[in-house]
Amino acid sequence: MATTTVARGPAKPGARAKRKAPFPVEFYRSALGKKYVMAITGIMLIGFVIAHMVGNLKMYLGPEEFNHYGEFLRELLVPILPRTVALWLLRIGLIAAFVLHIHAAYSLTRINHAARTVKYQSKRDYIAANWASRTMRYTGVIFGIFLVWHLFDLTFTGTNYHYVRGMPYENVANSLSRVPVALLYIVGNLALGVHLFHGTWSLFQSLGWSNPRFNAWRRNIAVAIAAIVVIGNVSFPIAVLAGAVHT
Amino acid sequence: MKEINVTLKVWRQDGPNAAGHFDTIPAPGIKDEMSFLEMLDLVNERLIADGKDAIVFDHDCREGICGTCSLMIDGQAHGPQKGTATCQLHMRKFADGDEIVIEPWRATAFPIVKDLMVDRAAFDRIIEAGGFITAETGGAPDANITPIPKTVADAAMDAAACIGCGACVAACPNSAAQLFTSAKVSHLNLLPQGQAERYKRVEAMVDTMEELFGSCTNHGECEEACPKSISIDFIALMNSEYLKSKFKNRKRLSQHD
Amino acid sequence: MELNSKIPEGPVAEKWTKYKFDHKLVNPANRRKYDVIVVGTGLAGASAAATLGEQGYNVKAFTFHDSPRRAHSIAAQGGINAAKNYKDDGDSVWRLFYDTVKGGDFRSREANVYRLAEVSVNIIDQMTAQGVPFAREYGGLLDNRSFGGAQVARTFYARGQTGQQLLLGAYQQLARQIGLGNVELYNRTELVDVVVVDGRAAGIVVRDLLTGEVSSHSAHAVVLATGGYSNVFFLSTNAMACNVTAAWRAHRKGAAFANPCYTQIHPTCIPQSDDFQSKLTLMSESLRNDGRIWVPKDTNDTRSPDQIPEADRDYYLERRYPSFGNLAPRDIASRAALVEVASGHGVGPLKNGVYLDFSEAIGRLGEKVIEERYGNLFEMYERITDESPYKVPMRIYPAPHYTMGGLWVDYELMTTVPGLYAAGEANFSDHGANRLGASALMQGLADGYFVLPNTIANYLAPKLGEAVVPTDHPEFQAAEAAARDRYAGYLAIDGTRSPDSFHMELGKIMLEHCGMERTKESLTTALELIPPLHEEFKRDLRVTGSGSSTNQTLEKAGRVDDFFELAQLMCLDALTREESCGGHFRAEHQYPDGEAMRDDDHFAHVAAWEWTGDASNPTRHVEPLEFNDVHLAVRSYK
Structure with missing residues (x-):
């Protein structure tokens, strides 16, 4: 038979799945399932990023307001839950979302590389695929590295400045007053903005949210979210450098 | 000239x-x-x-x-x-x-x-897995027995216009076959005749597609390359059909398992 | 050679029912003991292979394409006829039967045509059940349009892509059978010979187009659904790969070839723009529903069409055929265009077209309605010609399109070789001397879905327990060796001319001398020109590359070789048919007003040709046609 691909024969749908697994796991095994997970964890992460940005705007109200906001987070849902428990639950959810988001991205990237082992030997001329959509894995990785650094910088240990646990306002002002650090924050957030620009639009497709009534808005929503997050977050290092936020 | x-x-x-x-x-x-x-x-x-x-x-x-x-x-x-x-x-x-x-x-x-000739039999595999309505010859009811709203018939036709050339895969930075597969899934799943096998179809076709092709990251390049300008809206439709195929109680919906 | 049409007894309306009751059956449990080969996966082939697979036979399907979905049935645009009478405008099975016999200029078999009309209604039901998205009214019921040669609206359509949607429907059924393992598909595999053992079809010899390997396949029955031979004209509306090889090889092995001179020239194609052109593009006949055909009255009129006032236009179809007007049947519309162009009224840079004008329809219905009906056709036209039909009239001209002739088959679609069947355009059976628009899809699906699966059982039933002829049988071995020699031979000639250059020259001879209008003189000339050209082909062909990997030049050489022999048969058939009927117009036989003059006394028959080993000297056999239910009359569309 003149065919060079997969042997023909009775089609065996789902032959790839090895063992019967609980249905969410089975769903996640498919690439489409991974896209759903990407989209849902993406929504969680977008929610966090926006809340994080909005919370940080308190910086402009002064140290007391800002530090009080930090304390509020630790007091969240007290007395239903003991102090910091709600915050930890949120953190665990967030970490899980990150891990899944990264694992799904990693697996899909591997699938996609295997799907075209020999690349085009001439220059591609893309029409719809934009710079953001084709650099998701790079903007994701850049932001991920930045995030780790950011956690060490302001949450765990501080990075070579006078770090005081429980004094976030002072820590931010001290850290970001260093020009290279401020630049790093700007770069990290620009990468995040580019990532959100495609990611937010993309999640509508992945989740099957397509409807002529709101389709025209999907791109606008993505632009708005990316813009708000970038403008808010980039304003902090600039404000610190400009002297509007200082110890 | x-x-x-x-x-x-x-x-x-x-x-x-x-x-x-x-x-x-x-x-x-x-x-x-x-x-x-x-x-x-x-x-x-x-x-x-x-x-x-x-x-x-x-x-x-x-x-x-x-x-x-x-x-x-x-x-x-x-x-x-x-x-x-x-x-x-x-x-x-x-x-x-x-x-x-x-x-x-x-x-x-x-x-x-x-040279420039490639083997696209992988597309046939996807259709063989489920891109059909089981209606063996003979015994079909009168064609007008089920009225199909014009908008539905038109949407199904928009999807059915696919010529199976493979440009979507070729243009896709990930070599994904989502546009091809979703066009056939949508064509058949939109129609009343396709309801009995609706979930089985999308599951079988997507699973076969994923064995052979990359995954969709919503670049939209396929729609631009498509000689029939088939919309990526159908990809969204396939995604939601696939989710339903995994979660709905098919027996209660009388849809093939 | 005996031509037994095996038409069942009884009134025409009961023949098929009676046949279905009388024929022998194969028990469902025994069907897997039979092997059936289906060559070609267009409408007829795919539907036959799928249905035989569903019924339980072991089916092997062959296509030279990469996928069954590529077959040229896909290019049919306008629609498919069926006697559903959903419009209640007076349609019935009987009227479709009558229109088809009359449309075929009384040169088809009544019994076959009636059966076609009868199963037409089942086709629409079947295809709808399979998910073909036929056009619908707002209420959700099926829509119909009217088509040439009929005064009722009985054509079902899916935008301008009806052929595509029907083929994909049949392809999907076939794909399902392939997935289930009931049908084994051999793609990129071309038939190169038919093997006959003890007077019965035993199998086929094929060539793998990727590796050049030649191999044999045996079966209890072989179905050829390999399409028509319009590409003998080089420029036609057929796809580039369409060819006559399968039918011709069967002919050389004993299958009679019937009415090869009945070729249809389609009236609405885009005129040729230059010699480099590789094919002609059809613009659906459905355009004639809303477009009006005209030429300037003055042969020297150089004004742009919108500058020519009504008074200076000649709407020649409306003038000559007031009751059918622009919807006159294809042969009549084509010849009328030929007359206009030949008399110098042609339009366009080469003065080789006529106008098909939508301005009146756009004015009446609005651009949006026209776009909905013909949008994709207008786009295609604009891509090719760089002119928008919304703004300027289309230019159209007739082009070779469909071949009514083909392998002679009896009522069971069996050729003169027992066990060898021909279906769809490859056979000659249902369209007589002219096919009506939207009837090719109907016939392909009727043959594949409803006729063959019944008739083939009648042949297979008595062969229960018989083994197929093994492929190491000397006949297979000899055919394989001949096929290998044949392809090695093309490579070995090492002459100077490509297969295409020969094909183009042959096509020009055929179009000029055996095209829309034929004379004794032109046909004699053609018969003098073709054999030397074929000799030159054998002497001076150049095929580069090798025979052991994909070589499209080599494939083409084999196809052109067979076209040469067919071309001679077409001319001989046209020469011996001393009358004008349908697509066969002999200039010597016409009424004073230019209409075709049939000679029912001498030519109300099918001419079936037997291969004698000499392409220039085949034997002519005759199957008389009887008309009991439709009265022979001069076909008038006035």
Whole structure:
């Protein structure tokens, strides 16, 4: 038979799945399932990023307001839950979302590389695929590295400045007053903005949210979210450098 | 009618496992009313006259409907004209002195057969897995027994317009076959006749597709490359159908498991 | 050679029912003991292979394409006829039967045509159940349009892509059978010979187009659904790969070839623009529903069409055929265009077209309605010609399109070789001397879905327990060796001319001398020109490359070789048919007003040709046609 691909024969749908697994796991095994997970964890992460940005705007109200906001987070849902428990639950959810988001991205990237082992030997001329959509894995990785650094910088240990646990306002002002650090924050957030620009639009497709009534808005929503997050977050290092936020 | 001179940079490859390379072939005296494939015919006639092997490329109906022709022309599937298959692309879209780069579709699931010809049997596998409505010959009820709203019939027809050329896969940075698969899933799942196998169909087709192709990251490049301009809205529809296939209680919905 | 049409007894309306009751059956449990080969996967082939697979036979399907979905049935645009009478405008099975016999200029078999009309209604039901998205009214019911040669609206359509949607429907059924393992598909595999053992079809010899390997396949029955031979004209509306090889090889092995001179020239194609052109593009006949055909009255009129006032236009179809007007049947519309162009009224840079004008319809219905009906056709036209039919009238001209002739088959679609069947355009059976628009899809699906699966059982039933002829049988071995020699031979000639250059020259001879209008003189000339050209082909062909990997030049050489022999048969058939009927117009036989003059006394028959080993000297056999239910009359569309 003149065919060079997969042997023909009775089609065996789902032959790839090895063992019967609980249905969410089975769903996640498919690439489409991974896209759903990407989209849902993406929504969680977008929610966090926006809340994080909005919370940080308190910086402009002064140290007391800002530090009080930090304390509020630790007091969240007290007395239903003991102090910091709600915050930890949120953190665990967030970490899980990150891990899944990264694992799904990693697996899909591997699938996609295997799907075209020999690349085009001439220059591609893309029409719809934009710079953001084709650099998701790079903007994701850049932001991920930045995030780790950011956690060490302001949450765990501080990075070579006078770090005081429980004094976030002072820590931010001290850290970001260093020009290279401020630049790093700007770069990290620009990468995040580019990532959100495609990611937010993309999640509508992945989740099957397509409807002529709101389709025209999907791109606008993505632009708005990316813009708000970038403008808010980039304003902090600039404000610190400009002297509007200082110890 | 105008004549132009172009230079072709054509991918030549002897067989599936051979190494390939670009051949530079001058193509002078091309009339601008020629179709792209007529230009290749002429180049082939000249190659034969020189005692050389003709360039192998897939083509048949030359009316943009059979989906046999392919070709990556200057980095775009089916070349620069939107909504147009290579066979309907005309040389008036090119200018005198242009260098035109022609490559085959590239995807692991579409191995190169020779030169510019690839094997797209992977698409057939997807259809064989579930791209049909089980309605064996005989015993069909009267065609007018189920009224189908015009909007639904039109949407199904929009999806069914797919010619199976593979441009979506070729154009996709991930070699994903989402547009092809979703077009067939949507065509059949939108229609009342397709309801009985609705979930089984999307599950089987997506699973087969994923064994062979990459995954969709919503670049939208496929829609731009599609000679029938099939919308990526169908991909969204397939995604939601697939989710339902995993979560709905099919027995209670009387839909095949 | 005996031509037994095996038409069942009884009134025409009961023949098929009676046949279905009388024929022998194969028990469902025994069907897997039979092997059936289906060559070609267009409408007829795919539907036959799928249905036989569903019924339980072991089916092997062959296509030279990469996928069954590529077959040229896909390019049919306008629609498919069926006697559903959903419009209640007076349609019935009987009227479809009558229209088809009359449309075929009384040169088809009544019994076959009636059966076609009868199963037409089942086709629409079947295809709808399979998910073909036929056009619908707002209320959700199926829509119909009217088509040439009929005064009722009985054509079902799916935008301008009806053929595509029907083929994909049949392809999907076939794909399902392939997935289930009931049908084994051999793609990129071309038939190169038919093997006959003890007077019965034993199998086929094929060539793998990717490796050049020649191999044999045996079966209890072989179905050829390999399409028509319009590509003998080089420029036609057929796809590039369409060819006569399968039918011709069967003919050389004993299958009679019937009415090869009945070729249809389609009236609405885009005129040729130059010699480089590789094929002609059809613009659906449905355009004639809203477009008006005209030429300037003055042969020297150089004004642009919108500048020519009504008074200076000649709407020649409306003038000559007031009741059918622009919807006159294809042969009549084509010849009328030929007359206009020949008399110097042609339009366009080469004065080789006529106008098909939508301005009146756009004015009446609005651009949006026209776009909905013909949008994709207008787009295609604009891509090819760089002119928008919304703004300027289309230019159209007739082009070779469909071949009514083909392998002679009896009522069971069996050729003169027992066990060898021909279906769809490959056979000659239902359209007589002219096919009506939207009837090719109907016939392909009727043959494949409803006729063959019944008739083939009648042949297979008595062969229960018989083994197929093994492929190491000397007949297979000899055919394989001949096929290998044949392809090695093309490579060995090492002459100077490509297969295409020969094909183009042959096509020009055929179009000029055996095209829309034929004379004794032109046909004699053609018969003098073709054999030397074929000799030159054998002497001076150049095929580059090798025979052991994909070589499209070599494939083409084999196809052109067979076209040469067919071309002679077409001319001989046209020469011996001393009358004008349908697509066969002999200039010597016409009424003073230019209409075709049939000779029912001498030519109300099918001419079936037997291969004698000499392409220039075949034997002519005759199957008389009887008309009991439709009265022979001069076909008038006035």
